[in-house]
Amino acid sequence: MAQKKKSKRKGHIYGLVFWLCLIILIAPFAVLGWVIYSAMQDQGVPVIGNRYEGDLDPAITRTQLEQVEAAVKKVEGVESAFVSMPTATLRVYADLNDDATAETINVKTDEVFNAVASVLDPAVYFKQTETKKMYDLEIHVYNFVKEPETRKYEEIVADTTDDGFVYMIETLNSGMEIPLKSLVSEPKDAELAKSLRESAAAREAKANQPSEAPAEGGEVEINDQDEPEGSEDIDTGEEGGEVDNSEPDTGQGD
Numbered sequence: 001m002a003q004k005k006k007s008k009r010k011g012h013i014y015g016l017v018f019w020l021c022l023i024i025l026i027a028p029f030a031v032l033g034w035v036i037y038s039a040m041q042d043q044g045v046p047v048i049g050n051r052y053e054g055d056l057d058p059a060i061t062r063t064q065l066e067q068v069e070a071a072v073k074k075v076e077g078v079e080s081a082f083v084s085m086p087t088a089t090l091r092v093y094a095d096l097n098d099d100a101t102a103e104t105i106n107v108k109t110d111e112v113f114n115a116v117a118s119v120l121d122p123a124v125y126f127k128q129t130e131t132k133k134m135y136d137l138e139i140h141v142y143n144f145v146k147e148p149e150t151r152k153y154e155e156i157v158a159d160t161t162d163d164g165f166v167y168m169i170e171t172l173n174s175g176m177e178i179p180l181k182s183l184v185s186e187p188k189d190a191e192l193a194k195s196l197r198e199s200a201a202a203r204e205a206k207a208n209q210p211s212e213a214p215a216e217g218g219e220v221e222i223n224d225q226d227e228p229e230g231s232e233d234i235d236t237g238e239e240g241g242e243v244d245n246s247e248p249d250t251g252q253g254d
Helices: 002-041 062-073 102-119 153-158 190-208
Strands: 078-084 089-096 136-142 167-172 180-183
Touching (some): 062 089, 062 102, 102 167, 102 180
Parallel strands (some): 089 136
Antiparallel strands (some): 136 167
């Protein structure tokens, strides 16, 4: 009786081990099959998501953007201003008087920053935490130099050596403690900037040079001084004799 119970217990244990091993072997193939099946079902379907899910809280509203623009326009010396917010970066653009100097624009950049801060608290909207990301801020302050109508605006921007042209950008990323200002209209290396401008101007001048097209029909015109030695002029009969233009005698009488 005892031997029968032992054999039954061993058979039960062997059965459990068999099914456990079978499950362990089948499980990876089942998971792989499910992944392949899901991928085939989702084929051709776009993946829609929000990379800022859980971030940008509180969010900047359209009303606040309008308030920021109105506040910046009230800064003394600002002729025009507008704001834009692609993705999670708020960009503020302020055009000052044409005669504004670098020192003036430096001061006005701080005033524009304060105008933005009066609507959007930097510690709330432009400061990330351990659990969420927040907005970045860019402030662009510049002037436009009065130039002759024959000169294009692109040329004025490209030639940063023009007296009076100033462009300053103040940046505050959500990971920064204090904003950073940069005078982008003044090159870090003046000699290198001048060399690059001269090289670009030379390439543009070379590209604009008209190319010499061959004569029509592919013929090349040869000047008299290019004629090879030993060539003789063809006698047209105009000099040294007259050309007989009379009809030849055919032997028929009148």
